[in-house]
Amino acid sequence: MNLINMIFIVDDDPIHQQIAKIMIERQGISNNIRVFSDAQEVLDYFRENTNVPEALPDLILLDLNMPVMDGWEFLDEYAGFQTSLPKQVKIFVLTSSIDEKDKERVRSYKFVSGYLTKPLSKEIISHLS
Amino acid sequence: MNIAMLDEHYRHLQHLEAAINACSLSVSVNADGTIATVNSLMLHALQLPASAIEGQHFETILLPVNREQWEGICHKINEGQAVREQIGFLINGTRPLWIEAGFSPILSDEGAIEQFLIIGLDITERKRSELRIQEDEQYFRQILENLPIGLQQFSPEGISMEMNSRQREIWGQDHPFLRNPEYNWLQDPLYRINGLARLFEEVREGGKTLKKEVLLNYSEKNYEGITRIYPVYFEATIFTVVVDKLANLTNIFVILDDITEKKLAEISLQKSERLLDNIIENLPIGYIQFDNFGFIRRINQTQRNFFNSPHPAARRQFNVMNDEFATMFELDDLFQQALQDNKALRVEKKVDFSKDERWTSIGREVFLDLTVFPVVNPVDKERIVVALVNDITDKKMQELENVKNQEFLLQTGQIGKIGGWELEVNNGNIRWSEQACRIHECSSRVAISLEDVLSFYTTESKLLLSHHIDLCIRTGKPFDVQLTIALPDNTTRRIRYIGQSDAVSGQPQRLYGVVQDITEQSAIRDALSRNTELMRLFFDTMDMGYVAMEPDGQLNFLNQKAEKMIGRKALTGSNIFEVFPKLSGTVFYARLQECIRHNTSQSFGIYFPLQDKWYDFLLTPMQDGGISVFIRDITESRKMQKELRKANDQLSNLNKNLLNQNKQLEDFAHITSHNLRAPIANLKALMQMHNEASSYQERELYLGMLHEVIKKIDETLNDLVEVIQIRKDVNVEKEKLFFADRLQRVKDILLVDIETSHIRITADFEKAPALEYSKVYLDSIIQNFITNAIRYRSPERTPAVHLQTWVENDNIMMTVEDNGVGIDMERFGNKLFGFRKTFHKNKDAKGIGLFITKTQVEAMGGSIKAESKPGQGTKFIITFRPE
Known part of the structure; x- marks a missing residue:
């Protein structure tokens, strides 16, 4: 039951990348999972594939604290072009931060679907689809 | 051939001969070179009889220069060629006779040459003009060749054809004109830049002669081993000449004339003009230049300052002839007079600027020393008028002051109640001035005796005066005493009696001196001394030291408190710096000078460490020139x-x-x-x-x-x-550390990394070689920066890092500047020193180094910041606090 066609995991922690990939695969909500180590890579990907709906993900799990370009910067950049994308992309922030300020801030991005705190669990994944 | 035919033929020849003889000159020469026959026209032309020529050698009648030509002709004829040449004969051994002649041999039956027949026409006239032209050409050519100016002939395309020696000299023997026959100067960038090529083309197209001044080259001159380079200026003249009308062939000539001296003279003239201009501008006295209509044309700086003048462009037109203010002070007359009399005028004028706001904001009377003179402007020959304006107000005021002072002195006699007296020693008679009489309250001015004089005084004063006069007569000792007159109304009057003798040695003829009524002064002085007592009382009761002194520190008065503060008794007349030596070496002297110079109060504190006392001083200048010193103990x-x-x-x-x-x-x-x-x-x-x-x-x-x-x-x-x-570790152990030592230590630790990365580490610790710091921290800080410089080096260049220290605002500063990949400060600036923050995809990056460095620097009270540009490198600036 592939409910979600394509999922992007954006996180610099290799362990977490592995955990998330395995968990999502186990849960069977998607077989098409791509992993990015920082937001810049995703941004570049989006820019290259702006007009290719089939290449764009349906869901992004975005970490906040990353080198080179962090989650906040990505959200700022994404805000600039998200309306021009040919399809709906769901974004969930997935972070270890339990700081209320971070939650508040994420809420100010209207296009973000939710704020999830690590660790990822079956329950969380089941709510994604 | 029959006889009749021969006859016919012979007659024919005779006709022919007659015809030839009638129109042409002919000579026949024997094979041995002697002249055989000469026809009459030839004889006529040579102006000689036949007898003088015939039988002579042919060469005797030839022009000496043509003898070789004759040999050449003979040679050609011997070879059987027909010869036609111009040959010159001598008329009467003097003038040349030119013949255009045919030379034909007359052969014997055997075929040998018997005679040469020369038949020709007189072309002397034509030849002469031809020769003249030839000579002229040579002559002119020589002149042109030796002209002192350069001359050069060009084809219209710009190829040099010929030039004279001067021109060769100008170009120099290495110039392509002389080395490369195909050189075209119109294509040489040099002549394109200096405009000669363009000028040449303009002349070629327009046909007009054009001139231009050019700086062509530089000459080198050697003076005592120093080579100086001088510019050489030329005037170039370019013109066209039609050299062949038929072919419509035009050549272009270039004349170069060395005008260096003229040009240098011109430049030096300009220079001296500028100098003069400069001098005028900076004259310490005012300079105004009028044109001959009275309009101001120029004002120098001094005058502008005086006039408070705006920029010349913003100044309104001013004419000395019709300006109200100028006419009021008759400056227009001065201007006209200078112009009419054509000579310099010098006057002193008092000009009242107090009501004027247009000329100057000075707002008071000014004395001006005006020198007005006409000059002919060297440029346009127009007459102009120059006014030199010297503000002598100060001098004038001083003069006026002096006059006043003199008048004042005259009046002083009366006001100061001073009279003169004179005693004739012989007869004991005394003469009094009017004022002296008045002082003694006696109306007559007649001579009175010494006895009479003494009678005015009280007994005590009488004795004192007679004693002093006696002493003065005997020893010449001058005196200055205060006496009392007993007036009829039972009041007394205090008199100051001053006297001296006229004797240089021995017996004096007369004594003289002044008397002064000092009754009032004495009264004042009495009152004053009473006041002083009061003042002393007042100052003693106040809880403050008080000292009145002269500007040089001489004490006039001290209250008890002040004496207590000084720590000893101080006598009036002694010097404050002597009685209170601790003052020297403090700011007291400097502030005292300040107080005197600016006539303002000075307030300051001084700490005396031996007594552990803080005193607050207030110096106030007094009207009489003295200084009041208030001292307050503020130790507590x-x-x-x-x-x-x-x-x-x-x-x-x-x-x-x-x-x-x-x-x-x-x-x-x-x-x-x-x-x-x-x-x-x-x-x-x-x-x-x-x-x-x-x-x-x-x-x-x-x-x-x-x-x-x-x-x-x-x-x-x-x-x-x-x-x-x-x-x-707030109070981490500190010690004196030398940056150079610490850097060396770090280099030892990082030896392998440094060698493999080839990083170049340089340092300049000269301005701040050492600091008090924690050794562990400083090592860690330096190591961190070097590690970063290695880790984030750019693959595009040899990595390098430079450390530098200096002192700024009492802090020791250090910069560490690398040429690595850099950081985007706009994006990452605020996170640069954060915990576990990384900005590069470098695997070694842990994001802990800079966080620790910052923590270490801040723990010691310092601060750190960074400047960076991606791709260019990073510069860290560390401020180490001294405490």
């Missing part, structure tokens, strides 16, 4: 102030510490949330996955990952512990 209040400040400092330190701790707490909250929660979340997830795993391999995989996470948590915790340790 000062000490309290110090305590207060200390308490305040402690409080603010405490506050700072609290703030710092708050910040640290926030930092730690952030660190725990981001850097500890993440791996713990991983742990949780992995544990769950491990527990739910169905296969052994899967569990093994999760255990492996668990290990990694735990390792990472351990690392993070260690880093945190390190940071906490630094922050806890």
